[in-house]
Amino acid sequence: MGQGTSSVACAGSGQQQAQGEYQEVDQNKIQGKDFTLQVPDECLSCIFEKLSSVDRKSCSLVCKRWHWVEGQGRQRLSLFAQENLLTALSKLLSRFEHVTKLALKCDKKLTSVDDKALFIIGRDCRQLKKLKLKGCKQLTDDGMEIFARVCGPLKKISCGSCGFGARGLNSVLQHCLNLEDLTVKRLKGLYEGPSELIRPGCGKIRRLCLKELYNAQLFGPLLAGSKHLNTLMLSKNSGNWDNLLDIITEHLPELVELHMEKLQLSDGGLQSVARCKNLEVLYVLKAPECTNAGLSAVATGCRRLRKLHVDGWKAGRVGDEGLLSVARACKDLQELVLIGLNATVISFSPLATSCHGLERLALCNSDTFGDPELSCIAEKCQSLKKLCIKSCPISDQGMEVLATGFPNLIKVKIKKCRDVTSASVDWLQTNRKSLIVTLDDALPSTTTDLPRAVQPGTHRAPRGSTPQNRSPLAKARLAIVAGGSFVACTLLRWSSTSGSGSSSPAGA
Known part of the structure; x- marks a missing residue:
């Protein structure tokens, strides 16, 4: 009895204590106590x-x-850099005094902040490491020079469609001793006044991106003087790049990644690139003047390539011969993207055999990559994980090999391949459930040329037509062929009656 009495007493005291805590919490709520303190x-x-x-x-x-x-x-801040921002800029930056990444963006039709705002940013943002300027047309060379002298440990700057020019850039390169990343895009000030060369400054640039510049040749001294340059991106810049590449590649021993898109470039430029022995990533996009000889030179000289993107722009100058050189020399290739190249089994077979580590493969806009080529690489690319095929003449029959080939394949994307239907994709998903298959712009399946396990459920449209541009009458007929439902028959009867002059379906 004594033990029972004590346990009851303990239980009663526990209930009283819990009730007391609840009343205390409830009382705090009534008194408006802030628990977040x-x-x-x-x-x-x-x-x-x-x-x-x-x-x-x-x-x-x-x-x-x-x-x-x-x-x-807050470490990241993006501001609409219209001229009225200047009145509140000092108070704004005093609140966000620990900002390390700042973006100033202004619409091209509006008046942006001026040099005074840039001085305040350099003075107050003492921890600023990354700065992005876009559409700031009121910024001048004088403003950039003052900013470069007062700014903190700036490591990255990106400027596009701004008003300053070569003198402003040279000031930044000279006074920003920690600057490693520079992006220049559509810089308005470069087109005005006398041409001034862009000098290397302190020479610590590791990543340089030049895009849509009329006189990008002015950056020659910067390119040649950046001994530690690791990544170089050149896109849509005018001028002949063969001669400039011949000069700068001798001075870039640490270059690892090179992007070249839509440049006046030929085999001579690619032969200069072949000097970069440490190159691992190469993009040669929209270069119709480049041929098999240029690609062979790059493959022979840059044997450490891990990623290779080639866009021949359907010029027909790069094909099996160039890819055979890649297969022989680039054994460490992990990612290969071929656009507008007419290559066949002749090059794909040794490529799949030699490049054992190939994990990502994309083939786009090729008239020669069909079912035989797909079957060839399916048998030999044992390490492939991701496959993308766009606008190539593969068919449902070729899709069958994806069910058994590529043992490590994880994801497949098929786009704008006219002879691949949704039925073959459904069959592939059924037979290989772990595979992620994406099919874009697919036409309905046909009753022929399908894997045996596929059950055709729709009628194949003629070439040139797509499900989006069929007329209502054609859609109704297609529905009748597919299932013969009562609704489809009614729609067809309505469409026929309307064409013969009836006023409405109700009157039919």
């Missing part, structure tokens, strides 16, 4: 970092403490 500022800042931009802005308006913590924890 017990959360340290560091934890609250981590919570804000997990929120979206909209939710984070809303939370900053809850109270003064949240407003301060959110501002102190």
